[in-house]
Amino acid sequence: MESYLAPRIYDLAGIGIGPFNLGLAALAQPVASLSCIFLDSKPCFSWHPGLMMDFTTVQVPFYADLVTLANPASSFSFLCYLKAMGRIIRFAIRENNYISRREYNDYCCWVAAQLGNLRFGHEVTAVTWNTQLACYTIHTLRHRDHRRLLLYARKLVLGTGSVPSIPDFLPVAENTSRYFHSGRYLFEKEGLLQKPDVTLIGSGQSAAEIFYDLLQYPGHFPRGLHWFTRSGRLHPMDTGAFSFELTSPAYIRYFYHLPEEQKKKILPEQVLLYKGINRELLHAIYETLYQRSVAGVWQPAVRTACSLENMELQQDACRLYFHQTEQQQYFHHDTAACILATGYAYTLPAFLQPVRERIMTDEQARYIVGENYAVSRPAGEVFVQNAELHTHGFSAPDLGLGPHRNAVIINNVLGYTYYKTEDNPVFQHFGIPA
Numbered sequence: 001m002e003s004y005l006a007p008r009i010y011d012l013a014g015i016g017i018g019p020f021n022l023g024l025a026a027l028a029q030p031v032a033s034l035s036c037i038f039l040d041s042k043p044c045f046s047w048h049p050g051l052m053m054d055f056t057t058v059q060v061p062f063y064a065d066l067v068t069l070a071n072p073a074s075s076f077s078f079l080c081y082l083k084a085m086g087r088i089i090r091f092a093i094r095e096n097n098y099i100s101r102r103e104y105n106d107y108c109c110w111v112a113a114q115l116g117n118l119r120f121g122h123e124v125t126a127v128t129w130n131t132q133l134a135c136y137t138i139h140t141l142r143h144r145d146h147r148r149l150l151l152y153a154r155k156l157v158l159g160t161g162s163v164p165s166i167p168d169f170l171p172v173a174e175n176t177s178r179y180f181h182s183g184r185y186l187f188e189k190e191g192l193l194q195k196p197d198v199t200l201i202g203s204g205q206s207a208a209e210i211f212y213d214l215l216q217y218p219g220h221f222p223r224g225l226h227w228f229t230r231s232g233r234l235h236p237m238d239t240g241a242f243s244f245e246l247t248s249p250a251y252i253r254y255f256y257h258l259p260e261e262q263k264k265k266i267l268p269e270q271v272l273l274y275k276g277i278n279r280e281l282l283h284a285i286y287e288t289l290y291q292r293s294v295a296g297v298w299q300p301a302v303r304t305a306c307s308l309e310n311m312e313l314q315q316d317a318c319r320l321y322f323h324q325t326e327q328q329q330y331f332h333h334d335t336a337a338c339i340l341a342t343g344y345a346y347t348l349p350a351f352l353q354p355v356r357e358r359i360m361t362d363e364q365a366r367y368i369v370g371e372n373y374a375v376s377r378p379a380g381e382v383f384v385q386n387a388e389l390h391t392h393g394f395s396a397p398d399l400g401l402g403p404h405r406n407a408v409i410i411n412n413v414l415g416y417t418y419y420k421t422e423d424n425p426v427f428q429h430f431g432i433p434a
Contacts, residue, residue: 007133007150007152008035008152009133009135009152009153009154010035010036010037010151010152010153010154011034011035011036011153011154011155011413012028012034012035012036012037012153012154012155012156012157012413013036013037013038013039013136013138013151013153013155013156013157014036014037014038014039014156014157014159015038015039015040015124015127015138015156015157015158015159015160015349015351016039016040016158016159016160016161016385017038017039017040017042017045017112017118017120017159018047018159018161018385019047019066019108019399019402020159020385020386020402020405020406021038021157021159021385022038022045022066022108022111022112022115022118023065023066023067023402023403023406024036024038024157024159024385024406024409024410025038025115025117025118026066026067026074026076026111026115027066027067027070027071027074027403027406027407027410027419028117028410029076029115029117030074031410031414031418033414034410034413034414036117037117037119037151037153038115038117038118038119039119039122039124039138039140039151040118040119040120040121040122041121041122041123041124041143042120042121043120043121043143044109044112044120045105045108045109045112045120046105047101047104047105047108048101048105048183049186050182050183050184050185050186050187051101051182051183051185051186051206051209051210052101052102052105052186053101053186053209053213054100054102055100055209055212055213056100056101056102056209057098057099057100057101057278058098058099058100058101058104058399059098059205059237059278059399060098060398060399060400061097061098061400062078062079062097062098062099063078063097064398064399064400064403065077065078065107065403066078066107066108066111066402066403067403068403069400069403069404070403070404070406070407070419070421071403071419076111076114078099078107081107081110081111084110085110121142121143121144122140122141122142122143122149123140123141123143124138124139124140124349124351125139125140125141125148125351126139126351126353126354127139127156127351127352127354127355128354128355129354129355129358130152133152134154135152135153135154136152136153136154136156136355136381137150137151137152138150138151138152138153138156139351154381155380155381155382155383155413156376156381156382156383157382157383157384157385157409158349158352158375158382158383158384158385158387159384159385159386160349161344161346161386162344162345162346162347162386162397163344163345163346163347164181164183164340164342164344165181165342165343165344165345166181166340166342167308167311167340167342169309169310169311170311170340171311171313177191177337178313178317178318178336178337178338179311179318179337179338179339179340180339180340181339181340181341181342182202182206182207182210182339182340182341182342183206183344185206185210185213185339189213191337192214192337192339193217193220195220195221195336195337196221196222196223196336197221197222197223197224197225197226197335197336197337198214198221198225198226198335198336198337198338198339199226199227199228199318199320199333199335199337199338199339200214200225200226200227200228200338200339200341201228201229201308201320201338201339201340201341201342202229202339202340202341202342202343203229203230203231203234203235203275203341204275204276204277204341204343205237205275205276205277205278205281206341207227207229207341208234208277208278208281208282208285209281210339210341211225211227211285211300212281212284212285212288215285215288215289215292215300218292218297218298221298223336224300224301225300225301226300226301226302226303226333226335227300227301227302227303228303228306228308228320228322228333229302229303229304229305229306230305230306230307230308230325231304231305232304232305232325232326233304234277234282234302234304235271235272235275235276235277236272236276236277236278236279236282237272237273237274237275237276237277237278237279238272238273238276239279242427242428243273245426245427245428246270246273246393246394246395247273247395247398247400247401248425248426249404249421249422249423249424249425250423250424250425250426250428250430251393251395251426251428251430252392252393252395252401253371253423254430254431255392255393256371256391256392256393263390263391263393266393267389267390267393267394270393270394271394273394274394274395274397274398305324305325305326305327306322306323306324306325307322307323307325308320308321308322309321309322309323309330311338314334316336317334317335317336318334318335318336318337318338319332319333319334320332320333320334320335320338346366346386346387347365348361348365348367358376358377358378358381358382359375359376359377359382360375360376360377361375366387366390367384367387367388367391368391369384369387369388369391369392372408372409372412373385373388373392373405373408373409373412374412375387380412380413383409383412385402385405404421407419407421408421
């Protein structure tokens, strides 16, 4: 009689290994009863490599790492990383809560190297529902030998991240020598420095970082360095303590239960809480421009309230069409190269198509996200990371929220409280008295 060896079925599979799912893997590691596997098509952990300039910092304090705000005793904390690297005393003497993006990436790589449940170089091509096994089948392509493998899991956590947001009016065939998204900046920088002029589009942190980096090359761009923003001014990020309380579980719960129309009104009003620019960086940009004016050399142009409406590719340039929203006038600007710091957007991964009927979405093809970050029907099978801004509020992409969200997901997968969450840790009270 022929024996049948049943496949291993994981309790949880994470698809995509960015900081959020990496934090989930680290928090799941000590849970002996929870079997997990995490998959990513990249060959190794890498976080925004195209924007890894030496001066760039993470926008949250060091203790908002992968695990500390859920489990401060975790061996995967940033402080444990510093101790392992022999830098903890030096870091303490430094007296700066904000770390460089490069050091944060190195910390994440250190955590990833210690986890045995990560599979890099595994591209997920499809997810199907296996009725016989009552679980999800994950179809993968292993890059190193081009083998197609099947993995099985009862629960999924989607951490595939967002994709560059490119305006619809841009030409379909992107010519990276003339225009590209800011996420590719460092890969295109050498070519940029050969251009007679460069134009930057965007109002946020990435745009400011790129502008500041290009300011360090005063001998370049004889026809100018131009920065156009849609916003009416360059806004600093709101970093007040009471503003930070809006990233707490208490406010997330309050926001989640607001009517849909109220959420649409509130989110634009909170833009400076998550899309503003680091104050120190703004000061450094202004100081650099001031010193340029003192020396009487090379003065870049910064123009606000200019909304990019269209683009035409010409023989040696991009022609950009703008609307000056305050003057209500239109104009065009020609440039040899254009950098689009136009942000990121979440799209449903193509590999979910076979199980599309099990995923809840609204009329705008956005996930309908439960308070516990689940998006599936039946409930509690599929969870999402950083795809719930429209349901849970502006803190969805905040690195500091990751440990709390992961604690909620782990508790829901287990069916009991393994990580105790602080549901009301702030001084402000949201909503009417109970």
